[in-house]
Amino acid sequence: MEATGLSLLTVILFLPLVGMTIILFIPGDQGRNIRYTALGFSVVTFALSLVMWASFDPNVAGLQMVQRWDWMPTFGISYYVGVDGISLLLIVLTAFIMPIAILVSMASHIFQERGREKWYYLFLMVLEWAMLGAFMIQDLIVFYIFFEITLVPMYFLIGIWGAENRVYAAVKFFLYTLAGSVLMLLAILYVGNQAGTFAIPEIVSMVHSGALTFPFDGLFSTQSYLFLGFFIAFAIKVPLWPFHSWLPDAHVQAPTAGSVILAGVLLKLGTYGMIRVLLPIFPEATVAWAPIVAVLAIIGIIYGAWVCYAQDDAKKLVAYSSVSHMGFIVLGIFALNGQGIQGSILQMVNHGVSTGGLFLIVGMLYERRHTKKLADYGGIWKALPVFGAISLVITLSSMGLPGLNGFIGEFTILLGTFGSEVLGFFFALFATLGIILAAVYMLYMFQKVFMGELDKEENKHLPDMNWMEYAALIPVLVGVFLIGLYPALFFAPMNTTVMELAAQVGHFVTTVAQAVP
């Protein structure tokens, strides 16, 4: 259904940009006004995203709240927003993470050292705009634009307000991801030239009605090259092993809010892109490449977990745990069935909440002690009991304890992998190994930091948590329990869309099996 006037999505999308413009005109020394403007706009955006969820019809498979304006009509490019079961939760997640990131920045001391508070919140607003855009846009070129714009504010957040090696990490982050995505631009152009339009729904319907075919005869053919053009861009963003080497650097150097957003939302752009583009537009190549991708995902799951255990830097540990968790999500997607994809979408939200939460915890500890070394901590529970309890819940949720959110996602993904026609038992088996390892490294970290004797003098008199830190952590806790105890609420909106997608792709599983021996 086409909206008349402004679609709610357009309003949500451009609200952060309005916030940015207002902040631009506030003098830089009025820190308080700047902070609260940013917080206010992000909270309103979140509230509107809940309104969007409430007015979302879960029985419709296609796009809702659609709005379309021509951008470059000669080339079939348009500003085209819409929400379906795949993007709904991710839009809400983005709007949910943003106020938390702003709150934790307000509680932070980075501006006393680095200053330029105005620019910081300006970049956060641009970042929110770009991320929301990437999830809402249904036009390949404009999607690419938003996908790329997210790099710029993140680059500055890491580069200006990061830790010691910030410049190296920022440049590496920018160039690594840019290098991945330029080939995607060529693939997009090729697809668009063939289709005569860049609108994803139109391309998908052409592909499935047979009006548009990308020649496919095995792992190396036109369709597979196009698949790879997109896949490499997304795999770097995820990051899938072996494309992950930018992630630990970026995470370790980024300020807390940067890490929270990076882990919470930005990585999901990759997995979202896989579901949005690869599965429906290149179904045959997806089916053919699925086992190979799944092997990479499983290597990532186990490798990430293994490396975690060797870390002495808390932030690096959480960063590598992301590699492991994101591997699960990719595995679920390439199971190519309803359960796998649903589990992946939910796990994207879970990972955003839990790993975002872990980065909050590490960031808050860093604010107090100015160190990320695990060895410098110990017995923190005794110094900060409430903080310790909250941290325990988030750690357990990241581990996948039943009753909390992580379990639901991982369990559904494993079910999907097990029942998948392209993957199957052994993939599920090795992935389960990842869950066991996750318990090991997560408990190892928790024990090093919170348990044991409070034997270091500096740790004995840590300042208590302030209201901004509570305000940042409590929504995370709410998310952890809500998803863990009432997952049906989250599966309901995505069900129709995902089932249709799975049916479309499932149709190709048998045909490709015949074509590729």
Added chain:
Amino acid sequence: MIQVPSLSDFNLQYTLPALSIVVWAAALLIIDLFIPRERKQTTAWLAAGGLVFAFVVNAFLFNVNDEAFLGMFRADQFTAYLNAVVLGAAFIGVLMSVDYIKRIGIERGEYYVLLLFSVAGMMFMAAANDLIAVFVALELLSIPLYVLSAFRAPDTKSEESGLKYFILGAFASAFLVYGAALIYGATGTTNIPAIFAAVSGIEIGGSASILLLIGSGLMLVGLGFKVAAVPFHMWTPDVYEGAPTPITAFMSVGAKVGGFAAMFRILASALPTFILMDASLHAAWQTTVWILAAATLILGNLVAISQSNVKRMLAYSSIAHAGYILMAVAAAGTAGVADAAARAALFYLLAYMFTNLGAFAIAIALEKDDGSGTNISDFTGLAKSRPGLAAMMAFFMLSLTGFPPTAGFVAKFLIFQQTLDAGLVPLAIIGVLTSVISGYYYLNIVVKMFLGDGEGDPAEGATPHLRWAAYACFAGTLILFVLPVLGTDIASSVHLATALIP
């Protein structure tokens, strides 16, 4: 009996924008004598007024498609578009020059007069419909630029710049003329539509065909020199570094406009059907341009990384951007793609005009009166001392990289699209990968400005006029991204080859 043409046959009105610039430049040379030394700014504003007048007149040319001066010039949308780009570049160039030439002590009226003559040369080049006209326009474009490059004499770098540009430029002109002579030998005419008509009668692989091949190759050498394509780029860094910075800025855009206009006219209008194999869909010159483009992209972008002077860095960047436009020229060699490729190149030149002039405007702001302050390290901490300038510079750098949300992104996107459409996939891949490489050195400036420690340069050169120039470039770079139709629609009826078929 010789028929004497009457004045109305010349279709003077179609060359009015360029003619008015020539007339105004000649008049300004006299007027300037009566302007007292301390009020030389008046000349600048008079020159700018002439540019505005030409710009307004030029707006009427967008819907014309006719010949002027008995077929020597062509007035069509292609001409009008490029005229607009040149006039825009010159206007912004004047804005950047006003305070600059005063503070470095080279304020003389001839500066603006020479600038106007060069503008006229570029505009004639965009209109040239005859190889002789191409040559004359090229000289009118070049000679004032040789003088302007050396305008900072007795500064040795500036003298070196002018002399180097002149000697190598004269050399390139010789190639161009020789190429024109050979084409005349092969086809019996120098008129571009007539060459187009004659090409179809040339036997494939015959002696005329070989003459034509060598002739077009030599012309490509001459024009490749003007647009700074590898391997004819050697002069660029030295000339760019030594010339007064506003001239460097203007030259980097204007000379490219002239060179590429002639390249499109000669290759895409006159020789699109010149093939070496029967029923080939690819023009004979396509492979050559393809290789030039690839070499230009790779060398320009790689060498730019190691530069420490911002003017030299922008010089190599300008070489690299010539490579991107050459991609469009190469794409024009595939049958059926020429017009769309020309439109992409036009948009690219427009976007590049705003972006590159903007980048130079910030560089001028940092330049000291003695010509120092142009090192990349001088940008350190600029975001602290002048956040507005630094933000704009960062935006221009993103645009040069071809990163959204900037005009540079749309421009590169259009070029890559045409390259793919023309079936030149490896060239497109080289194009995107070198864009990533270029990200490194453009980002380096951003790193210095925003992430570097230090209080930053006060950027005393950022006078109000210069800031207006920068704002205009910033607005252009942003608006062409938000509403690219503004740049593409006015080129929508550009037809190079097809318009000539009766």
